[in-house]
Amino acid sequence: MASSSEAMTVNSIFYLLGATSLTPASARHITGLRICLHATFPAYLPTTTSPSCITMNESHPGLEKNNSSEFSIEKAADLVDVNVVAVEIQAVPEDVLEAAEHAQTMSAAEIEAIIHCIVDEYGDDPNFPPVVLDAANRYLTDEDLRNQPAEYQRVYDELKIEAAMMAINSPYAEVRAVVDNHDDPREPVGTFRAWFIGTIFVAAGALINQFFSIRYPGIGVGSNVAQILAVPVGKLMELLPTTEFDTFGFTWSLNPGPFNPKEHMLITIMANVGFITPYTTNIIWIQYLPIYFNQPWALNFGYQILVALSTNLIGYGLAGLTRRFLVYPAHAIWPQNLATIALNRAFHREKASVANGWRISRLRWFSYCFGAMFIYFWFPGFICQALSYFNWMTWISPTNVALAAITGGVSGLGLNPLPTFDYNMLYFDPLVTPFFTTFNFFLGTLFTLPMIVALWYSNTWNTGYLPVNSNLIFDNTGQLYSVGSVVGSDTLFNQTMYESYSPAYLSAANALVYGAFFALYTATLTHAFLYYRHEIIHGFRSILSRRKTSDLHNDVHVRLMESYKEVPEWQYFLVLVFAIIVGAIGVGVYPTQTSPAVVLYGVFLAIIFVVPLGIINATTNVQIGLNVLAETIGGLWFPGNATAMNYFKSYGFITTSHALNFAGDLKLAHYMHLPPRQTFWAQIYATILSSFVCTAILNFQMTKIPDVCMPDQANHFICPDVNTFFTASVLWGTLGPKRMFGRGGIYNGLLWCFLIGAFLPIPFYLLRKRVKVLEFVYLPVILCGGLVWAPYSMAFVWPAVPLGYIFNVFIKRRYLAWWSKYNYVTTTAFSAAIAICALVIFFAVDWKGSEIDWSGNNRPFEGCDAFECARLPLPDQGFFGPGPGEFQ
Structure with missing residues (x-):
C-alpha cells in the first residue's frame, strides 16, 4: 500500500459497518451504532467505558485521541471486522480498506455500471471470484432480494467495495498479491546498468x-x-x-x-x-x-x-x-x-507486514525455501533418483508387462497414487497455475487413460505389438522406424523402397495424442468464439478507435x-x-x-x-x-x-x-x-x-x-x-501425413477428431448456466490433458492436484494474507533452487561421469517400465500388419 492509503478516516470505518452515507463530521456523533474494540487497543475506548464493545449513543471524544480523525490500517482493522468483508470478496483487509476509502468518491451510476460489467464481461471468466459473480447476478436478477432490505443492503455494500477495488486495483486476488497498483514514473529503467x-x-x-x-x-x-x-x-x-x-x-x-x-x-x-x-x-x-x-x-x-x-x-x-x-x-x-514479479518484489523495498501471524519478510522466506530445495534436490537429482521415479508397484514384479504398462512412471501410464517426491517432475507449476486449470488438466489425463488401455488391449492399429506409451515411430517388426529405408540418395521419398519396407506405426498413447491434438485445434477456435467473442470483437474495434486505451x-x-x-x-x-x-x-x-x-x-x-x-x-x-x-x-x-x-x-x-x-x-x-x-x-x-x-x-x-x-x-x-x-522431418515431410492419415492410411479414422473438437464445446456452453458444475469445465484444458502421453504420464500430472488444492484453494480461502504474501515466492524459490542445483550437479559430477551405483538409482530403471516391453509377441512370420508389397 502506498503512503496515501496507509490511513483511513473514521467515515470509512463506519461505511464498512453499514453507515454508507455519513459525512466526516457526523461520523463522530452518530447514535445507535455498535462498535467492538479489541482489548489490544484500549486507548481508543472512552475513559468512562470499560467493556470492549460500546454503543454510540452520544459523542465519544475518545475516538478523537491526539486530535486526529484517522486510524492506521492495522488499528482500523481491529475496530471493525474487516475480515468478514475480505473473505466475502476474496481480498486481504488492506485492499478492502483502500477500496472502501475510494468507494465514497464513486457515484451510484458508476457502481451500477461496474456491477453490470462484472456480469457481462466476467461471467465466463474462470479466474474471477465466483462469490462476487454470484452476488452480482443475485443483485441484478433476484427480485426476492429487493424485498429483504437488510440483505439487499449487505449485498450492495459488498459489491460497492468490489466495484471500488476494480476501479483502483485488479479484480483478481492473484494479481493484487504481487502487483502494485501505484507507480512512480520518475524511477529510472533503461539505465546503463540495466543494459550492461x-x-x-x-x-x-x-x-x-x-x-x-x-x-x-x-x-x-x-x-x-x-x-x-x-x-x-x-x-x-x-x-x-x-x-x-x-x-x-x-x-x-x-x-x-x-x-x-x-x-x-x-x-x-x-x-x-x-x-x-x-x-x-x-x-x-x-x-x-x-x-x-x-x-x-x-x-x-x-x-x-x-x-x-x-x-x-x-x-x-x-x-x-x-x-x-x-x-x-x-x-x-x-x-x-x-x-516472476513475486521474486522481483522479494528483492526490493518490501514494507513490513503481518500475514496471518507471520512477520517474516518475503526475501527471508525465499532464502529459506531456496536453501531447503537446493539441499533436497541433490537426492532426486543425483543421490537417489527413485525419489523422482517412484514406480514402487513395478518393483513387485519388474517383468510383468501389464503392471509396468499401467502403473510405471518411466514409460508406463503412471497410474500410481504416490508417483514422485520430486517437485521438478511436475508437468506444470501447481502453485502458479489456477486450480481450475490443474484439475481440468488432470481430468483430461484421467479420461484418456482408459482409452489408451482399450486401444492397447484390443490391438487396434497393431498397438499391442508396441510399447503402450512411447513417442517413437516403429516399423512392422516393432523396431524403430528406419528413415533411411524410405529415402533415396537425393534425400527424397522413394516409393519402391517404402513398399519393400514398412508403414510407420504409432504406440497406443501416441496415436491418442494425435487425435487429441486434432480435436484441440478446432475446439480452441469454437471455444474462443463462444466464450471470448465479445473480447475479441472489442479488441478489433479498439484498433480502429480513436479513443484512449x-x-x-x-x-x-x-x-x-x-x-x-x-x-x-x-x-x-x-x-x-x-x-x-x-x-x-x-x-x-x-x-x-x-x-x-x-x-x-x-x-x-x-x-x-x-x-x-x-x-x-x-x-x-x-x-x-x-x-x-x-x-x-x-x-x-x-x-x-x-x-x-x-x-x-x-x-x-x-x-x-x-x-x-x-x-x-x-x-x-x-x-x-x-x-x-x-x-x-x-x-x-x-x-x-x-x-x-x-x-x-x-x-x-x-x-x-x-x-x-x-x-x-x-x-x-x-x-x-x-x-x-x-525423424519427424522424414515422416511428416518426406513420407508425409497422407500415408498415415489420408484415405487408406492406418490412422485415417483420427481425422474425425477435427469434427468432434469443433462441436464439443457447444453443449458445454449452452448448458453451463443450467448445470452448475459445467461452469468449471474448461474444455481446451481438458483436451490438453490428453496431450501429456508419449512420453509423459499421469505420474507427472496427478501430484500437482493435491498441491494445487492445498495452496490455491485451502490456504487461499482460509489464509489469504499468507497466500498473497508467500505463495508465489515459495514456488519461485523452489524453481530457482532446482535450476541452479541442476547446473551445479551437471558441472560438478555429471560432466565428470560420476554416479552412485546403488538400488536407489537403479531400481526405477529396471524391468519393463524402463525397457518398454510390448504386450504381444511378433507373429511367426516375423512382422505384423501388411507385409512388403502388400501396401502402398
Missing part, C-alpha cells in the same frame, strides 16, 4: 543454452537464474561513480542510484527472450550433417542468421499487434508472470501506463514485415528447394490462432502448440519435401509460440509499469544479440566438435533432439 547487465546475461545464457543443447543429458539455464544473479551484480554496480555524462543529448550515469525493481525486471525480460535458442538450428543441423541430408552449403553464416532472425522477430511483431487482446485487458492475467480498457494498470509513451502498432508491423522479408530472402536465395512463400503460409497459420491461443494461455497458464497442425498441413502442402515442411512448421508453430512468450513479457512490463518504448528496444536488442550468439556457437559446434551428433561422441554431444527432429 542484460547484455552480459543474454550473451552468456544464449551461449550456454546453444552449446549444451546437443548434449545428452542436456543442460540449460532459465531466466530465473538471471533474475537472481542480477541482484548482486546490480548492487555491486552501485559502487560505481555517480558522474553524469552527456551523449548525443542523452544524459546518463554509471550509477543512477540504488538498483531498483524496474531495472531488475527489464534485465529479466531481456533474459526471457534472449535465452531462447533459434528453432531453425534444428533445420540447419539436419541439412548440414552427412548422416542426415549432407548439404554443406547450410554452413553459410548469412543463411543461418537470416532464418534465425526471421523466426524470432516475426513472433515479436505479432506479439505487439495482439496487445489489445492479450496485454491491456484485465482478464489477461498471465499467471506465470506473477511468480484507458477509455477502452477499465484497468488501473492501463491508466498508470498513460504516463509513458506507447509504441504504435505501425512499428510492430514494420518489425513483422522486416522479418518476413528477411526470412523470404534466406529461404529463397539459398538452395533450400523451398518457395519463399512458405514464410507467408506459416505466418497466416499463426495469425489465425495467435489470439485464441493467447487468451487461453493468459487465462489458464496452458500454452497450446501448433506443432502437429503445422506438420500435418506442411506435409500435405509440400509432399516429399522435408525442408519445406520444416520451414512451414517453423513459421507456423514457433512464430505462434514466440508471439505468446513475447506477449507474456509485454504483460510483465505492463504489470511492472516499465516504459513501453524501453521494453520494445530491450526485447528487440536481446533477440538480435541472442540470434547472433547462438548462430556463432552453432558454427563452432559444426566445425570444431569432432564426431558431433555421432552416437559414440566422446563428450556426449550426440544431438538427441536433432535426431528426433530429423
Whole structure:
C-alpha cells in the first residue's frame, strides 16, 4: 500500500459497518451504532467505558485521541471486522480498506455500471471470484432480494467495495498479491546498468543454452537464474561513480542510484527472450550433417542468421499487434508472470507486514525455501533418483508387462497414487497455475487413460505389438522406424523402397495424442468464439478507435501506463514485415528447394490462432502448440519435401509460440509499469544479440566438435533432439501425413477428431448456466490433458492436484494474507533452487561421469517400465500388419 492509503478516516470505518452515507463530521456523533474494540487497543475506548464493545449513543471524544480523525490500517482493522468483508470478496483487509476509502468518491451510476460489467464481461471468466459473480447476478436478477432490505443492503455494500477495488486495483486476488497498483514514473529503467547487465546475461545464457543443447543429458539455464544473479551484480554496480555524462543529448550515469525493481525486471525480460535458442538450428543441423541430408552449403553464416532472425522477430511483431487482446485487458492475467514479479518484489523495498501471524519478510522466506530445495534436490537429482521415479508397484514384479504398462512412471501410464517426491517432475507449476486449470488438466489425463488401455488391449492399429506409451515411430517388426529405408540418395521419398519396407506405426498413447491434438485445434477456435467473442470483437474495434486505451480498457494498470509513451502498432508491423522479408530472402536465395512463400503460409497459420491461443494461455497458464497442425498441413502442402515442411512448421508453430512468450513479457512490463518504448528496444536488442550468439556457437559446434551428433561422441554431444527432429522431418515431410492419415492410411479414422473438437464445446456452453458444475469445465484444458502421453504420464500430472488444492484453494480461502504474501515466492524459490542445483550437479559430477551405483538409482530403471516391453509377441512370420508389397 502506498503512503496515501496507509490511513483511513473514521467515515470509512463506519461505511464498512453499514453507515454508507455519513459525512466526516457526523461520523463522530452518530447514535445507535455498535462498535467492538479489541482489548489490544484500549486507548481508543472512552475513559468512562470499560467493556470492549460500546454503543454510540452520544459523542465519544475518545475516538478523537491526539486530535486526529484517522486510524492506521492495522488499528482500523481491529475496530471493525474487516475480515468478514475480505473473505466475502476474496481480498486481504488492506485492499478492502483502500477500496472502501475510494468507494465514497464513486457515484451510484458508476457502481451500477461496474456491477453490470462484472456480469457481462466476467461471467465466463474462470479466474474471477465466483462469490462476487454470484452476488452480482443475485443483485441484478433476484427480485426476492429487493424485498429483504437488510440483505439487499449487505449485498450492495459488498459489491460497492468490489466495484471500488476494480476501479483502483485488479479484480483478481492473484494479481493484487504481487502487483502494485501505484507507480512512480520518475524511477529510472533503461539505465546503463540495466543494459550492461542484460547484455552480459543474454550473451552468456544464449551461449550456454546453444552449446549444451546437443548434449545428452542436456543442460540449460532459465531466466530465473538471471533474475537472481542480477541482484548482486546490480548492487555491486552501485559502487560505481555517480558522474553524469552527456551523449548525443542523452544524459546518463554509471550509477543512477540504488538498483531498483524496474531495472531488475527489464534485465529479466531481456533474459526471457534472449535465452531462447533459434528453432531453425534444428533445420540447419539436419541439412548440414552427412548422416542426415549432407548439404554443406547450410554452413553459410548469412543463411543461418537470416532464418534465425526471421523466426524470432516475426513472433515479436505479432506479439505487439495482439496487445489489445492479450496485454491491456484485465482478464489477461498471465499467471506465470506473477511468480516472476513475486521474486522481483522479494528483492526490493518490501514494507513490513503481518500475514496471518507471520512477520517474516518475503526475501527471508525465499532464502529459506531456496536453501531447503537446493539441499533436497541433490537426492532426486543425483543421490537417489527413485525419489523422482517412484514406480514402487513395478518393483513387485519388474517383468510383468501389464503392471509396468499401467502403473510405471518411466514409460508406463503412471497410474500410481504416490508417483514422485520430486517437485521438478511436475508437468506444470501447481502453485502458479489456477486450480481450475490443474484439475481440468488432470481430468483430461484421467479420461484418456482408459482409452489408451482399450486401444492397447484390443490391438487396434497393431498397438499391442508396441510399447503402450512411447513417442517413437516403429516399423512392422516393432523396431524403430528406419528413415533411411524410405529415402533415396537425393534425400527424397522413394516409393519402391517404402513398399519393400514398412508403414510407420504409432504406440497406443501416441496415436491418442494425435487425435487429441486434432480435436484441440478446432475446439480452441469454437471455444474462443463462444466464450471470448465479445473480447475479441472489442479488441478489433479498439484498433480502429480513436479513443484512449484507458477509455477502452477499465484497468488501473492501463491508466498508470498513460504516463509513458506507447509504441504504435505501425512499428510492430514494420518489425513483422522486416522479418518476413528477411526470412523470404534466406529461404529463397539459398538452395533450400523451398518457395519463399512458405514464410507467408506459416505466418497466416499463426495469425489465425495467435489470439485464441493467447487468451487461453493468459487465462489458464496452458500454452497450446501448433506443432502437429503445422506438420500435418506442411506435409500435405509440400509432399516429399522435408525442408519445406520444416520451414512451414517453423513459421507456423514457433512464430505462434514466440508471439505468446513475447506477449507474456509485454504483460510483465505492463504489470511492472516499465516504459513501453524501453521494453520494445530491450526485447528487440536481446533477440538480435541472442540470434547472433547462438548462430556463432552453432558454427563452432559444426566445425570444431569432432564426431558431433555421432552416437559414440566422446563428450556426449550426440544431438538427441536433432535426431528426433530429423525423424519427424522424414515422416511428416518426406513420407508425409497422407500415408498415415489420408484415405487408406492406418490412422485415417483420427481425422474425425477435427469434427468432434469443433462441436464439443457447444453443449458445454449452452448448458453451463443450467448445470452448475459445467461452469468449471474448461474444455481446451481438458483436451490438453490428453496431450501429456508419449512420453509423459499421469505420474507427472496427478501430484500437482493435491498441491494445487492445498495452496490455491485451502490456504487461499482460509489464509489469504499468507497466500498473497508467500505463495508465489515459495514456488519461485523452489524453481530457482532446482535450476541452479541442476547446473551445479551437471558441472560438478555429471560432466565428470560420476554416479552412485546403488538400488536407489537403479531400481526405477529396471524391468519393463524402463525397457518398454510390448504386450504381444511378433507373429511367426516375423512382422505384423501388411507385409512388403502388400501396401502402398
